[in-house]
Amino acid sequence: MRHARSTPWIFIAPAALLMAAGCLLPVLAAVRLGFFDWSMGTPWSEAKWVGISAFVDAIKDPAVWRSLWTTLKFAFVSVSIEMVLGIVLALVLERSVRGTTFFRTLFVLPMMIAPIAVGLTWRYLFDSQFGLVNAVLGAFSIAPKGWLADETLAFAAIIISDIWQWTPFVFIMVMAGLAGVDSSVVEAARIDGASTRQIITKVKLPMIAHVLAITLVMRLIDAFRVLEVIYILTFGGPGDSTEVLSLHIYKTAFIGQKLGAASAISVLLLIVVAGLSYMALRLSNPLRDPVAR
Amino acid sequence: MKRRDVLKTAGIAGILTAGQFPLIKGVFAQDRYGKYRGTTLVLSIPAHSQYDAMTKLIPEFTAETGIKVELDKLAIPRMKDKQLLEMAKPQGDYDLASYVVMWKSEYVKKNLIVELEPYFKNPALADPNYDMGDIVKGYLENLGLVGGRKGYLPGPNAKLYGLPYGAETSVLAYRKDIFEKHGLKPPTDYTEFQKLLAPIKAKEGIGALTSRGQAGHQCVHAWLLHLNPLGGEVFDENWNLTFNKQQGIDALTFLKEVVDTGPVGIPAFGQGEMNNTFLQGQAAMYLDSTLIMGIVNDTSKSKIAGKVGYALHPKGVKHASQSGGLGLCIPRNAKNKEAAFLMMQWLTSKAQDIKVVQAGGGPTRMSTINNADILKQFPDFAVLKDALKYVDPDWRPIIAEWDEINIQALGVGVSEALTGKKTPKQALDDLVPKITGIMQKGGYLKA
Numbered sequence: 001m002r003h004a005r006s007t008p009w010i011f012i013a014p015a016a017l018l019m020a021a022g023c024l025l026p027v028l029a030a031v032r033l034g035f036f037d038w039s040m041g042t043p044w045s046e047a048k049w050v051g052i053s054a055f056v057d058a059i060k061d062p063a064v065w066r067s068l069w070t071t072l073k074f075a076f077v078s079v080s081i082e083m084v085l086g087i088v089l090a091l092v093l094e095r096s097v098r099g100t101t102f103f104r105t106l107f108v109l110p111m112m113i114a115p116i117a118v119g120l121t122w123r124y125l126f127d128s129q130f131g132l133v134n135a136v137l138g139a140f141s142i143a144p145k146g147w148l149a150d151e152t153l154a155f156a157a158i159i160i161s162d163i164w165q166w167t168p169f170v171f172i173m174v175m176a177g178l179a180g181v182d183s184s185v186v187e188a189a190r191i192d193g194a195s196t197r198q199i200i201t202k203v204k205l206p207m208i209a210h211v212l213a214i215t216l217v218m219r220l221i222d223a224f225r226v227l228e229v230i231y232i233l234t235f236g237g238p239g240d241s242t243e244v245l246s247l248h249i250y251k252t253a254f255i256g257q258k259l260g261a262a263s264a265i266s267v268l269l270l271i272v273v274a275g276l277s278y279m280a281l282r283l284s285n286p287l288r289d290p291v292a293r
Numbered sequence: 294m295k296r297r298d299v300l301k302t303a304g305i306a307g308i309l310t311a312g313q314f315p316l317i318k319g320v321f322a323q324d325r326y327g328k329y330r331g332t333t334l335v336l337s338i339p340a341h342s343q344y345d346a347m348t349k350l351i352p353e354f355t356a357e358t359g360i361k362v363e364l365d366k367l368a369i370p371r372m373k374d375k376q377l378l379e380m381a382k383p384q385g386d387y388d389l390a391s392y393v394v395m396w397k398s399e400y401v402k403k404n405l406i407v408e409l410e411p412y413f414k415n416p417a418l419a420d421p422n423y424d425m426g427d428i429v430k431g432y433l434e435n436l437g438l439v440g441g442r443k444g445y446l447p448g449p450n451a452k453l454y455g456l457p458y459g460a461e462t463s464v465l466a467y468r469k470d471i472f473e474k475h476g477l478k479p480p481t482d483y484t485e486f487q488k489l490l491a492p493i494k495a496k497e498g499i500g501a502l503t504s505r506g507q508a509g510h511q512c513v514h515a516w517l518l519h520l521n522p523l524g525g526e527v528f529d530e531n532w533n534l535t536f537n538k539q540q541g542i543d544a545l546t547f548l549k550e551v552v553d554t555g556p557v558g559i560p561a562f563g564q565g566e567m568n569n570t571f572l573q574g575q576a577a578m579y580l581d582s583t584l585i586m587g588i589v590n591d592t593s594k595s596k597i598a599g600k601v602g603y604a605l606h607p608k609g610v611k612h613a614s615q616s617g618g619l620g621l622c623i624p625r626n627a628k629n630k631e632a633a634f635l636m637m638q639w640l641t642s643k644a645q646d647i648k649v650v651q652a653g654g655g656p657t658r659m660s661t662i663n664n665a666d667i668l669k670q671f672p673d674f675a676v677l678k679d680a681l682k683y684v685d686p687d688w689r690p691i692i693a694e695w696d697e698i699n700i701q702a703l704g705v706g707v708s709e710a711l712t713g714k715k716t717p718k719q720a721l722d723d724l725v726p727k728i729t730g731i732m733q734k735g736g737y738l739k740a
Contacts, residue, residue: 041377041403063701127566128558129575148561149506151712237508238560239709254374256697257399 027270034264039257047260054264064265066240067248068272074155074244075223078162082219083212085163086170091200093171094178104175111168119232122161123148126233151241154234158242161229166222170215177211178204209283217280224273245269325418329632330359336636337376337390339369342587343459343619344391346654347640353648354639360632369393376624380405385626388633392455394436394617399693401439401454406622409437409453412634420638427643427658431684432460435691436620443530445691456641457657459619462606462684463518464676466571466579466589469602471497479604483523486607487547490554493577500556503576504548506711507563509704515551516707517689518580519544522609527690527698532737534728536703537721545710545717552711560711572597580606582615583680586673587653603676605683612683618655694735702727 034054038047058064089107093100110118125132126147134144147153181204189203205212227246230236236243236251243251249269253262338344344366351362365387367375373396379385380400392400400406413419425433434447436457441448467479475496480486493501505511520526525540535541552559556570564581571579572588572595579585590598606614621640623633639645646658647667656662662678689695702724710720732738 039403040374041381041400041405043381128561129556129566129570129573144557146558146561149558149712150560151714154561234561235507235509237512237705237708238712239508239714240705251701255700 030263030266030270033260034267036260038259040254040259041257050260054258054261055267057261058264058268063240063243063248064245064268067243067245068268070155070240070242071224071244071246074159074162074226074242075220078159078166079216079219079223081159081163082167082170083216085167086215087174087205087212089167089171090174090178091204094175107171108168110165111172113165115165115226115228116232118161118165119229122157122164122229123233126157148234149238151238154238154242158230158233161233162223162226165229166219170219173211173215173218174208177208181207213280213283217277220276220280221273224269224276325420326358326360326635329629329635331361332359332629332632333361333363334388334629334633334636335363335365335386337365337367337372337379337387339372339391339459339619340366341369341391341459341619342584343649343654346649346652347458349652350640350645350648354636358635358639360636362636377405380624380626382626384628385624387624388627388629389636390622390624391458391619392622393619394460395689395691395695395699397436397439397455397620397622398445398691399696400622402693405625406454407625407627407630409456409623409634412623412631412638413453418631418634418638420642423638423642424660427660428457428641429460429657429659429662429681429684431462431616431681431686432457432618432657434686435616435684435688436460436618443687443690443692446687455620455622456637457618458621458637458641459655460657461582461584461615461618461655462677462680463581463615464583464586464680465604465606466585466601467604468574468577468597468600470600471577472602479602480607481605482608483519483547487550489578490550494554497577499574500559500570500576501554502551502578502580503556503562503567503570504551504559505562505564505567505581506548506552506559506708507561507566508708509700511563511704512548512560512707512711513699513703515581516544516548516703518606518615519547519609521613521615521685521688522606522611523547524610526687527703528732528737532732534725534732536728537718537725541721542717545707545721548707549711549713549717560708582618583655583677586671586677587655603673605676605680613685613688614680614683616684616686616688692735692737694731694737698728698731702731 035049035051036047037050037054038044093103093107113121124130128134128144128146128149131147133147138144145153147157185207186199186203189199194202224244225246226244227250230242230244230247231250234242236247245265246269249262249265252265253259256262338347348364351364355361365375372391373393376387376390376392376396379387380390390406413423413425433453433456437453437455438447438451439445439454441451465479471477471493472479475493477489477493478485480489490501493499505515517527520536520541523540523544525536525538525544527534527536529535556575558566562570567579567581568585568588570576571585574596586603588594589601592598605612621637623630623637627633640649641657643658643660646656646661647664650656650661650667650671656667656674656677659681661667662674662681668674689699706715706720706724709715710717714720715723729738733740
């Protein structure tokens, strides 16, 4: 049975239009807003056209570059550790041993908690006077630390909280990938004399490379958008040492009341995330034609 | 300037005279609320002890007036975003909104809230016994007036846009037991104050003075507490930057010493952490909002009930207590403005001011602070009464750009000085270009 050439397009069109409306329009609206100076609470008719000056100012603003650098450091450190921990945990719990189900459930719990609650929980845990972290250190006669009051420790604190919350995501994705690995391939490697390490590094991980790539991309995108936990934990401080780009955008929009400037910085963030995602997908793109792979 | 002079400059002198017309009083007092019975008001309020106390009074308001009330309660940092979104609509959901003092100029500049004088002059609405002159002068000027000198102080063009409700000033609270144990006296000036810090830490092993310190608004608030008594200011009369003059550096140096001799972690402390540290016995002194008076003896929150004394905010080159807190305003796009005014007037009346204090809130009226029964119940109000003499309505520049200057500029620099990343002088000097840019954009300084 033959179909008209337009048939696939007809079927795809509704979904494509919805995607365009849901994803593309807000982005275009943000780009448009970047060309205006507009403050919340004033009518849009009072918005002033400023051309590309908000984009130029954003590029020239040292605070934007500082927060971008903080974001890159945060994303690199936290996502790297999450990927390693998530993969290790998935490999350990892949086998069906006693208690596996319990641990699998336990490990995914943090991901289900609202980021605001995560921020508050860690703020209490890191509290210099009454927090559990200092109480544990105290048990070893270590003087209490101002975890959120010191630039280095505060940066470590936001990374720890992110790792705690998002390692389970990597864990679940890798578990799903490993479940799809053909056991006969693993068995064949074992018969050929491959060690456990070789099976992991030469067979399993290469076979789930596409899952790892998409997990990495999703975590990178999320790490660049992180806001709530840092808002609650440090509000970007001390100084601006933990002010990631999304928090800088929030402050520009809702404290500085410069929605146009915030939109311009958001577009820059979008470009950076898109660039990083492109590079990650170049490594192993699950959507690439399998024949060409 | 006398209290009544302030009101005249605010252009609301007529409000006071309403009580001189007994006929009007007689006709309208009985049925002021009649027209609005069955109306439902929606209030935007913060999670704050004053508004927790207010909530207890609402059933009485509804019974007395027939006006129903719905509350939208949010954490203070989230309240402004939502209010701006609501107040920008052709018709908003809020009839009455609580606001932080720093937002008043921005709300007026954006034409989001209404002037109150026409309501107070309307004999059908105004309570002739309201007595505006009884409201604490510094609170009324600080929270209510916009358009006068500097744009936010009394002056020929000042107009009343809000009423204080949850206003506060600063007071020094200290542990009587610790001071007695070491033969110390509460400090009266900054020299004595500074001399106490290191010895208390050394002798008692707990922080000397607790403080706010988190980056942003919190650390700037802490710095301003010391800047004003030490004779400094953020801008001069012509909006030239003065925060990095010697007084600013001295105030920041003092605050750094507070951090070094205080409980561990001050550079991350918000108001909650600051309060908790004192209430849990981890600091010997507290210098901040008078709100602490309401919770110190609440044993569910405090381990130091009965052990706390109060003193005036120590004098630097002058006495200058903090002015700030919350007020009530009517959004321009409110559906029930007149009923909202009636509720605002009712809540801030003499009778309800006493009741809100008894329910756990703070006083706004001198008659409440001078009330013998209240003084018997809250003897610490004697110190509050003295502190109110020194409330400085120009404690911080409440211009529309203040939030940005406060949080995105000063809030970063002051924090960097507190962690030792920069010296106080370097931290303040480095802020000059950024704040100059904001002031130029706002039209205060020439580019």
